[in-house]
Amino acid sequence: MTNNPIITTEKLIKKFPMGKGEFLALKGIDLEFNEGEFAGLIGPSGSGKTTLLNIIGSLDTPSEGEAMVLGQPVSQLTARQAAQLRKEKLGFIFQSYNLLAVHTVFENVEFPLLLLKYTPSQRQKMVMDALEWVGLTDKVNSKPPALSGGECQRVAIARAMVKKPMVVLADEPTANLDAANSHNILKTMEMLNKELKTTFLFATHDEKVISYLHRKIFLIDGKIDRDELIK
Amino acid sequence: MIKFLLKGLVRDKSRSWIPTLVVAVGVMLSVFLHAYITGFMNETIEMNAQFFNGHVKVVTRAYADEISQIPNDLALLETDILVNQLKVQFPDVQWFERIHFGGLVDAPDSLGETKTQGPAMGMAVDLLSPTKNEVQRLNLYKSLVRGNLPQKPDDILISDFFAQKLRVNPGDTITFIGSTMNNAMAYHNFVISGTLSFGAMALDRGAMIADIEAVRFALDMENAAGEIVGFLPAGFYSSKVAHAMQSDFNKVADETDVFSPVMLTFEDQGDMATFVNLAHYMGAIITGIFMLAMSLVLWNAGLLGGLRRYGEIGIRLAMGEEKVHVFSTMIYESLMIGIAGSILGTSLGLFFAWLLQTYGLDISATMKGASIMMPTVIRARITTADYFIGFIPGVVSTLIGTALAGIGIFKRQTARLFKELET
Ligand SMILES: Nc1ncnc2c1ncn2[C@@H]1O[C@H](COP(=O)(O)OP(=O)(O)OP(=O)(O)O)[C@@H](O)[C@H]1O
Ligand SMILES: [Mg+2]
Numbered sequence: 001m002t003n004n005p006i007i008t009t010e011k012l013i014k015k016f017p018m019g020k021g022e023f024l025a026l027k028g029i030d031l032e033f034n035e036g037e038f039a040g041l042i043g044p045s046g047s048g049k050t051t052l053l054n055i056i057g058s059l060d061t062p063s064e065g066e067a068m069v070l071g072q073p074v075s076q077l078t079a080r081q082a083a084q085l086r087k088e089k090l091g092f093i094f095q096s097y098n099l100l101a102v103h104t105v106f107e108n109v110e111f112p113l114l115l116l117k118y119t120p121s122q123r124q125k126m127v128m129d130a131l132e133w134v135g136l137t138d139k140v141n142s143k144p145p146a147l148s149g150g151e152c153q154r155v156a157i158a159r160a161m162v163k164k165p166m167v168v169l170a171d172e173p174t175a176n177l178d179a180a181n182s183h184n185i186l187k188t189m190e191m192l193n194k195e196l197k198t199t200f201l202f203a204t205h206d207e208k209v210i211s212y213l214h215r216k217i218f219l220i221d222g223k224i225d226r227d228e229l230i231k
Numbered sequence: 232m233i234k235f236l237l238k239g240l241v242r243d244k245s246r247s248w249i250p251t252l253v254v255a256v257g258v259m260l261s262v263f264l265h266a267y268i269t270g271f272m273n274e275t276i277e278m279n280a281q282f283f284n285g286h287v288k289v290v291t292r293a294y295a296d297e298i299s300q301i302p303n304d305l306a307l308l309e310t311d312i313l314v315n316q317l318k319v320q321f322p323d324v325q326w327f328e329r330i331h332f333g334g335l336v337d338a339p340d341s342l343g344e345t346k347t348q349g350p351a352m353g354m355a356v357d358l359l360s361p362t363k364n365e366v367q368r369l370n371l372y373k374s375l376v377r378g379n380l381p382q383k384p385d386d387i388l389i390s391d392f393f394a395q396k397l398r399v400n401p402g403d404t405i406t407f408i409g410s411t412m413n414n415a416m417a418y419h420n421f422v423i424s425g426t427l428s429f430g431a432m433a434l435d436r437g438a439m440i441a442d443i444e445a446v447r448f449a450l451d452m453e454n455a456a457g458e459i460v461g462f463l464p465a466g467f468y469s470s471k472v473a474h475a476m477q478s479d480f481n482k483v484a485d486e487t488d489v490f491s492p493v494m495l496t497f498e499d500q501g502d503m504a505t506f507v508n509l510a511h512y513m514g515a516i517i518t519g520i521f522m523l524a525m526s527l528v529l530w531n532a533g534l535l536g537g538l539r540r541y542g543e544i545g546i547r548l549a550m551g552e553e554k555v556h557v558f559s560t561m562i563y564e565s566l567m568i569g570i571a572g573s574i575l576g577t578s579l580g581l582f583f584a585w586l587l588q589t590y591g592l593d594i595s596a597t598m599k600g601a602s603i604m605m606p607t608v609i610r611a612r613i614t615t616a617d618y619f620i621g622f623i624p625g626v627v628s629t630l631i632g633t634a635l636a637g638i639g640i641f642k643r644q645t646a647r648l649f650k651e652l653e654t
Contacts, residue, residue, distance in 0.1 A: 059549060080553055087551020098546040102242035107235060112550045114232045159550075 005032040006166065006199060007056060011065035014051050014222075025051045027222040028065065033201065035166070038193045040202035042210055043219035049203035050171055052219070056201065057090055057169045058082040070166055087115050091160030091198075095172035097152040099144040099159075105131070106140040109158045116163060130162040134188055150181030157185060161192055167199045174206050182208045236560055240567070245539070247568065250532055254572025254629055255579065257528070258621035261521040262580025263611070265514055265620050267587060270612035272510035276468050276497070281368050282354075282434070284497045285460025286468050287324075287476055289317065293489040294457065298500060301331045303412050303450060303457050307492060310456045321476060323464040327365055328456035330355040330446050334409025334417070336389075336439070338397045347397045351389075351407070353439045355446035359384065368462070369440070371427065377401050378425025381442055387421035389439040394426045401425050411451035419449035459492075468497050470507060514616050522624035529632030544640060554641055561637050562630065569629030573622045580621055587611035 014026040025048045033039060041049040054060040055067050058074050059082075067074040070089050077085065086092075091112075099108050109130055113123045131137045134154035144152055153173060160168050170189070174182035190212055193200050202209055210216060218225040240247045280286055290298065294305040307313060310328050317326050332353045340346040356365040358381045366372065371380060376391040378401030387405075389397075399405060403423050411417045421441060429435050447453055463472055473496040480494040498504040547557055591608040 057549070083548070083551045083553045085551070086549060090551075092546075092549045094546075096542070098542050100239065100543055100546070102239055103235075107238070111235065111547075114235055115550060115552055 004034060006035050007031070007033040007067070007069050007201075009052075009056070009065065009067045012052070012055065012062050012067055013064040014048070014055065014060075015063040025222050026055075026062075029222075029224060031217065031224070031227075033199060035199055036193065036197045037215060038190065038200045038213060039215035039217060040204055040209060040213040041217050041219055042205060042213075043225075044205065047219040048222040049219055053169050053171055053201065053203045056167075057092060058085050087112070088163075089166045091163070091165040091168040093153070093156050093160050093168060093170040093173045095175040097144070097149075097156040097176075099152055099155055101144050104141050104143055105136060105147070105155050108144070108155055109162050112159060112163045126162055127158075130158040133161060133192060134158045134185075148181075149176050150178075150184060153177060153181070153185050154188065157188060157192075161196075161198070164196055165198065167201060169201050169203075171203045172206070173202070174204070174209055179208065182206070186212045236564070239543075240564055246564070250529065250565075250568045250629070251572040251575065253528060253532060254525070254569055254625050255576035257521060257525045257628075258573045258576025258625040259580040259583070260576075261517055261624065262577055262617050262621040263583050263587075265517050266580070266584035266611040266613050266617050267609070268513050268517070269510070269614055269616075270584075270588065270610045272506070272513065273467060273612050274608075274610060276503070276507065276510065279503065280462070280468055280497055281370075284495075284500045284503060285458075286463045286497055287461040287473050288495045288497075288500070289313065289459040289461070289480070289492050290457065290495065291490045292484070292486075292493050295493055295495060298495075301333060301457060303330065303332060303410075303452065304414055305490070306330070306412060306452060306455045306457045307459065308455050308490070310459060311454055313492060314459060317459065317461065320480065321461065324461045324476070325364065325464075326459055326461050327357060327368075328443060328459050330443060330450070330452060330457045332409060332446065332450060332457075334407055336393075336397065336437075337406040337408060338399045338403065339406065347399075349393065349397055349437060351393070351437045351439050353407070353441055353446070355441050355443040358386075358440070358442040359444070371440070374427040374429055376426045376428050378423065381424045383422070383424075384442055384445040384448075385419075385421050386424035387439055387441045387445075388425050388427050389423055390435045390437070391426035391428050392435040393437050393439070394423065399423055407449065409450065411449075412455060413451060415451070417450050419445070421445070468507070470496070470498065470511075473497060514620055518620055518624055521621070522628050525624060525628035526631045529629050530635045532632065541640070558637050558641060561633055565629045565633035566626065569626035572629065573625030576625060577618065577621050581613060581617060584611040584613050584617065588613055 009029050009031045012026055012029040013024065015022040015024055029052060041052060043049055051060070055062050055074060056069055058069060058077060062075050069085065072081070072085055074082070100111070106127055109127045110123050113126055118126065128137065131140060134157050136151060136154055136158065139147065139151065144155065147155065173185065177185065186209060189200055192198055202213065204210065214230050216226070216228045216230070289307070291305050291307055294302055297305070314326050314328060317324070332355065334351060334353070336349055336351045337345050338347045356369065358366060366380060371388065381388065394400065397405070401423050404420050405423060407417070407419045407421060409417045427438070427440070429438065443456070447455065463469060465472070477494045477496050484493050485491040498507050544557055548554065587609065588611040591610045593608050
């Protein structure tokens, strides 16, 4: 596509042990992503979207082939190097928001910055900026149980974005949200993609998400069926 | 980061207060139980020491060999010299001459004919000396049921149970029939001054306590005594001190003379060695059991807590925190919980033990039939061991529990944490 991909996968295969044999979840995936893409892996349940996203996010390793993420070969990374990569360059958004229930909105968003050892005043500013992006500055001191689903997912977006990662990986981010909230957070992410040039990579089968994507990669049965570039 | 984790710990009650309370309860129980058992065992040891064994006891070599038969024909002679020697060699120890003797008691009716008879086990001690040391040691004031303590040489105390069996009362005269030191027949008339209840069947069945001078006269044991018992200055038995005294005393003993005096420790008599050892190892046994039980409980609690925290752990890992770091923060948390719980539990355990040590618990009603000498008032005894006996297992088992749970979580693939999270 271009000469400067930030993520490439090459003949990526993922096998899971199943009974006596094994199950092929990914059957040779070749993909390239450039900086600033707003792309999605689309496919029916069980097609391998999460598996692929986890490997790109260095949460899992390929069985064969390689995934190069921001210059790093995922299959070669030690646990420590993988953690380092996630800490510095990747943001995650999940279907179940995975917020820390006993911590305030501020503290939840602050957590990645603690790992990166920012000073308190830097953290203060960065967290408030991130909460402003998602429109939640009035809820800094609330705790997740007191928030709506849409608000929770916006906190999760702020948490993923606060360190301004190169890539955000979002696995079914709208699955637990109603239409209005889904559009709301998708607009937020679209805006961040535009303003901060952050690369977004989704896994989804939600039509609402699909309608926002600039690139649609259709997965069926662990293989790429189509790869469509919009606009 | 530490502040962040502390906030989480304090705010999440199921992560902090509940495990802390679990640890505290376990630690409290083990501290209390240990103090209670130590108290009970020591009280049993002391009771047997006061009445029978002494902390140490000096007898003749021949008497020692047949000590269970109380062979007064093998008694110590010239005991006044021997007692003085002992007082010089061990000035802090209290020494008392005693004679145990057995025989028949005959209670006459108003015409002088035998009304009732029964076998009796007697103990002769110094009842009349102004210091009243033995009276206090044997707790005779408190044991008195009817009548008075002896005032005259021929006054005698018998157990109330025995008195009722013989149908005699304080003020009555009874005749003791036994054998002298030289195996001749011995008769002596005693006047019952009072009756006693010891609370232990072994003693209540046929016990009598007489003044040693009267018994010496009756049994032809002038300046002799079956045994000289010694009591340590600390007030309770110490195996170490007793054995040191024993080797000190016995090294000059004449091994060829069967009548030469030898020293026995409390443990050398009867089955007391087993008992003393048991008392000694009780701490280790309780600690072991407690540690095992607590580890299992806390392991489960840790597993449940860990499962509950899949989301948190998963997200922390996803955000790039290293597994080792997550694991070590869990260990730190458990350390804090273990320490807090142990401090709380030890304090509570010591408090309840202190209550039981100070006020005691009267269990005489449940002890009616006991045939061995056991205390009827349970008192805990707080020893230095109690300050750490719950502490170490409390902290260690919390750590083990968390570590096991943590390992269980971290053996899973990071990606799997999310899978399990989302289903
Ligand atoms: N750890 C695992 N062990 C065994 N099989 C697995 C494992 N993880 C995923 N699979 C299998 O691999 C296949 C792809 O799973 P994946 O989670 O990637 O699907 P998906 O496209 O994300 O589906 P969904 O839309 O339901 O989230 C599925 O058939 C799944 O059962
Ligand atoms: Mg999925």
